[in-house]
Amino acid sequence: MVTVTIWGSLRDATDGAAEVEVNASTFIEVLNALKANYPGLTAQIDRGVSMSIDGLIYKDSWFTPVRPDSEVVLMPLMVGG
Amino acid sequence: MALDEYSKREFTVVGTRPVRQDGIDKVTGRAQYGADFSLPGMLHAVALRSPHAHARIKSIDTSAALALPGVKAIVTSADFATNHDVQSVQDHCLARDKAMYDGHAVAAVAATSAAVARKALKLIKVDYEILPHVTDIETSMKPGAPIVQEGRRGRKVPAHYSDNATGFCEFGHGDIEAGFAKADLIVERTFKTSSTHQGYVEPHACLASVGNDGRADLWCCTQGHFQVRNLCSKMLNMDQSALRVTASEIGGGFGGKTTVFIEPVALLLSQKTGRPVKMVMTRDEVFKASGPTVASMTDVKIGMTKDGRITAGYAHIRYEGGAWPSDTIYPGAQCAFASYDLEAVKSQGVNFLTNRPLQAAYRAPGSPQSTYAVESVVDELCQILGLDPIDARLKNAAKKGTKSSYGPTYDEIGLIPLLEAAKAHPHYSAPLGPNQGRGISNGFWFNFGGETAVSLAIDFDGSVTLVEGNPDIGGSRAAMSMMAAEELGIPYEKVRTIVADTASLGHNEVTHGSRVTFAVGLATIKAARAAKVEMCRRAAMVWGIPAEAVEWENGAARAMGHNAGEHEPMTIEQIGANSSKTGGPIVGHHETMAEGAGVSFGVHICDLHVDPETGYTTVLRYTVLQDAGKAIHPDYVEGQMQGGAVQGIGWALNEEYIYGKDGRLQNAGFLDYRIPVASDLPKIDTVILEIPNPGHPYGVRGVGETGIVPPLAAISNAVSHAIGVRMSELPMSPQRILHAIHSKG
Numbered sequence: 001m002v003t004v005t006i007w008g009s010l011r012d013a014t015d016g017a018a019e020v021e022v023n024a025s026t027f028i029e030v031l032n033a034l035k036a037n038y039p040g041l042t043a044q045i046d047r048g049v050s051m052s053i054d055g056l057i058y059k060d061s062w063f064t065p066v067r068p069d070s071e072v073v074l075m076p077l078m079v080g081g
Numbered sequence: 082m083a084l085d086e087y088s089k090r091e092f093t094v095v096g097t098r099p100v101r102q103d104g105i106d107k108v109t110g111r112a113q114y115g116a117d118f119s120l121p122g123m124l125h126a127v128a129l130r131s132p133h134a135h136a137r138i139k140s141i142d143t144s145a146a147l148a149l150p151g152v153k154a155i156v157t158s159a160d161f162a163t164n165h166d167v168q169s170v171q172d173h174c175l176a177r178d179k180a181m182y183d184g185h186a187v188a189a190v191a192a193t194s195a196a197v198a199r200k201a202l203k204l205i206k207v208d209y210e211i212l213p214h215v216t217d218i219e220t221s222m223k224p225g226a227p228i229v230q231e232g233r234r235g236r237k238v239p240a241h242y243s244d245n246a247t248g249f250c251e252f253g254h255g256d257i258e259a260g261f262a263k264a265d266l267i268v269e270r271t272f273k274t275s276s277t278h279q280g281y282v283e284p285h286a287c288l289a290s291v292g293n294d295g296r297a298d299l300w301c302c303t304q305g306h307f308q309v310r311n312l313c314s315k316m317l318n319m320d321q322s323a324l325r326v327t328a329s330e331i332g333g334g335f336g337g338k339t340t341v342f343i344e345p346v347a348l349l350l351s352q353k354t355g356r357p358v359k360m361v362m363t364r365d366e367v368f369k370a371s372g373p374t375v376a377s378m379t380d381v382k383i384g385m386t387k388d389g390r391i392t393a394g395y396a397h398i399r400y401e402g403g404a405w406p407s408d409t410i411y412p413g414a415q416c417a418f419a420s421y422d423l424e425a426v427k428s429q430g431v432n433f434l435t436n437r438p439l440q441a442a443y444r445a446p447g448s449p450q451s452t453y454a455v456e457s458v459v460d461e462l463c464q465i466l467g468l469d470p471i472d473a474r475l476k477n478a479a480k481k482g483t484k485s486s487y488g489p490t491y492d493e494i495g496l497i498p499l500l501e502a503a504k505a506h507p508h509y510s511a512p513l514g515p516n517q518g519r520g521i522s523n524g525f526w527f528n529f530g531g532e533t534a535v536s537l538a539i540d541f542d543g544s545v546t547l548v549e550g551n552p553d554i555g556g557s558r559a560a561m562s563m564m565a566a567e568e569l570g571i572p573y574e575k576v577r578t579i580v581a582d583t584a585s586l587g588h589n590e591v592t593h594g595s596r597v598t599f600a601v602g603l604a605t606i607k608a609a610r611a612a613k614v615e616m617c618r619r620a621a622m623v624w625g626i627p628a629e630a631v632e633w634e635n636g637a638a639r640a641m642g643h644n645a646g647e648h649e650p651m652t653i654e655q656i657g658a659n660s661s662k663t664g665g666p667i668v669g670h671h672e673t674m675a676e677g678a679g680v681s682f683g684v685h686i687c688d689l690h691v692d693p694e695t696g697y698t699t700v701l702r703y704t705v706l707q708d709a710g711k712a713i714h715p716d717y718v719e720g721q722m723q724g725g726a727v728q729g730i731g732w733a734l735n736e737e738y739i740y741g742k743d744g745r746l747q748n749a750g751f752l753d754y755r756i757p758v759a760s761d762l763p764k765i766d767t768v769i770l771e772i773p774n775p776g777h778p779y780g781v782r783g784v785g786e787t788g789i790v791p792p793l794a795a796i797s798n799a800v801s802h803a804i805g806v807r808m809s810e811l812p813m814s815p816q817r818i819l820h821a822i823h824s825k826g
Contacts, residue, residue, distance in 0.1 A: 059529065064676070078412075081444040
């Protein structure tokens with residue numbers, strides 16, 4: 001299981017939980033598990049999210065490995081200037 | 082260790098300051114910018130723009146204009162294909178059922194000359210139903226405000242806001258109320274910033290040519306021609322491969338050229354006429370209809386102990402991003418406290434609609450505004466508690482292992498070394514005179530990578546052609562040539578880097594997010610390594626030895642190991658000359674979704690003088706300290722740091738969009754919207770720190786955006802100290818400063 005940190009304004013979809021556990025070993029598996037377990041997150045995930053895995057920010061790298069002890073943080077989709 | 086991970090090494094090319102490869106073209110006028118392209122039979126297009134801030138378009142009658150000799154076509158939004166993916170962008174290019182702001186394009190004319198096209202504009206009859214408008218954030222957020230777009234209210238926005246509130250976000254951790262209870266002092270203030278334009282010198286310009294077979298070419302000034310292709314092909318319902326986009330040289334972008342404004346309109350007109358169509362914005366149009374940054378209103382509350390430890394931080398951030406929903410509030414809320422190691426922090430963001438053009442990115446979008454508010458309050462806490470502002474920041478600075486305010490735990494970062502360098506810098510201890518003040522501020526930006534493709538060919542004479550897909554907005558051709566030369570062990574002058582069109586490479590993410598030196602550099606290094614492997618293989622074939630017995634060193638393949646035999650090194654020139662005979666062209670290439678961009682911090686010190694009689698501010702001395710990871714070409718890094726500071730000085734002191742009560746923009750030109758010029762500025766001193774990014778082979782971090790984050794607070798803090806009044810609204814125009822001086826009594 002992987003612990004995923006959810007940003008504050010999405011926590012109504014996780015019954016207020018700041019961290020949730022999902023069964024996943026890659027970036028895309030984390031997203032799919034979040035959508036399956038917490039349907040309220042689906043709209044945001046489909047709209048686009050980034051993910052920080054062990055301190056590095058990933059945008060859309062589906063097959064980036066996620067280990068059980070990885071720090072995984074769901075983040076808004078990054079844009080820049 | 083993966084090849085894209087950092088390993089310490091000595092450099093021979095990287096870190097030097099060679100002459101830029103595009104310099105002669107740019108100073109002699111040979112370089113081609115967006116308006117420089119022409120084709121036989123070309124038509125000229127201009128847009129008809131709304132004179133109203135908010136109006137329903139009841140009808141558009143183009144018959145008289147179409148009858149004017151020389152007019153070849155007129156388009157409106159009805160000519161676009163329907164594509165909900167890009168509806169907001171499309172509606173911004175041409176108004177659909179409502180004009181949403183002063184200057185919103187409602188139609189466009191293509192004619193044999195620009196003069197004829199402009200004459201035709203006067204013959205188009207638009208029947209408007211004028212609607213109530215709102216152009217400022219304070220009015221927009223209040224219940225009862227004119228609603229810019231019905232049905233856009235965000236599901237989670239606080240109930241006391243009007244239906245112009247389109248989105249809400251919240252980040253943070255810990256118990257902030259418990260944190261505030263531990264504080265010896267709490268300061269709470271509200272801060273406001275105005276919309277500012279990116280201020281690029283080159284207006285938007287393009288040339289579109291759609292053939293009878295439906296295949297099209299587009300030349301345009303952009304930060305991302307692959308993104309232009311994506312957006313335009315959707316709006317015109319074309320296959321992406323049917324549209325080839327070539328990026329011109331670019332006279333500044335700063336985030337403002339990461340989307341489209343006139344490009345799809347020119348394509349529509351070319352499609353309709355079967356002739357090439359050129360479209361160039363005037364400066365007035367650039368101000369009125371291309372994206373400025375968000376305006377903001379931010380409440381900040383921070384608690385601190387007497388010895389300078391921050392016990393809790395809270396920010397409620399409100400941005401207005403024009404007439405369509407904007408996500409800039411997200412990075413605004415994420416970045417607000419990102420420089421600090423806090424046990425309890427919460428930042429909330431709300432976006433509001435106004436009758437203004439859709440905001441566009443502007444260097445580290447969202448971060449300067451929220452950072453300004455937080456860094457101003459930190460400065461005020463230090464002032465009241467009698468603490469040195471750098472010592473207090475050092476006490477609270479984020480470092481490796483800090484759980485950031487937006488969630489992730491930091492790896493190697495350079496904020497503490499930057500603060501220590503700032504403290505030790507002679508600037509920080511220099512004496513100040515009467516009516517002078519000194520301000521400092523931190524700043525943070527994420528940086529990122531994204532889709533990247535490059536190709537590197539070894540030519541017959543051993544010179545190298547490197548093909549990349551990002552417009553050269555800040556010296557990337559030089560930086561890529563340097564990294565290729567470093568990796569291949571050849572002189573910088575032997576590498577030419579060109580920016581290819583969208584038909585020549587795989588997709589390249591827009592030049593934004595401070596990504597190019599990091600991501601394209603990473604791909605360049607890997608492409609060069611692939612070419613080296615192939616060159617070693619070719620040499621091994623010639624020598625009749627295993628490829629594993631050949632290594633690359635100083636621009637040549639060398640036989641290594643006990644059984645390799647004695648062979649003179651085979652140079653890149655020799656390998657290139659024989660490439661046809663040894664297997665054909667030698668090309669290294671690399672395609673990736675670059676990840677691992679390291680975050681970036683900066684610290685700025687500003688000294689200034691305020692004339693107490695006029696309120697006029699003169700910036701006397703300015704120092705930028707920033708972590709570049711590894712500076713590939715230090716001149717360009719320093720230029721990015723200086724450019725960010727200069728834009729921040731303009732933002733803090735002069736620049737603002739001024740709307741009248743009629744909702745019309747009153748200062749759409751550089752005479753009335755004053756950006757700093759050289760005579761306004763001191764030399765901007767720079768200090769580059771190099772804390773390597775573990776995610777790049779040479780340790781590179783992006784440097785393009787962080788430089789604009791700290792100036793707003795650094796300058797505001799300096800003014801506050803100079804006049805003895807805490808400033809809380811930008812720009813700090815002479816009038817506003819005088820008002821503050823007089824209000825203190």
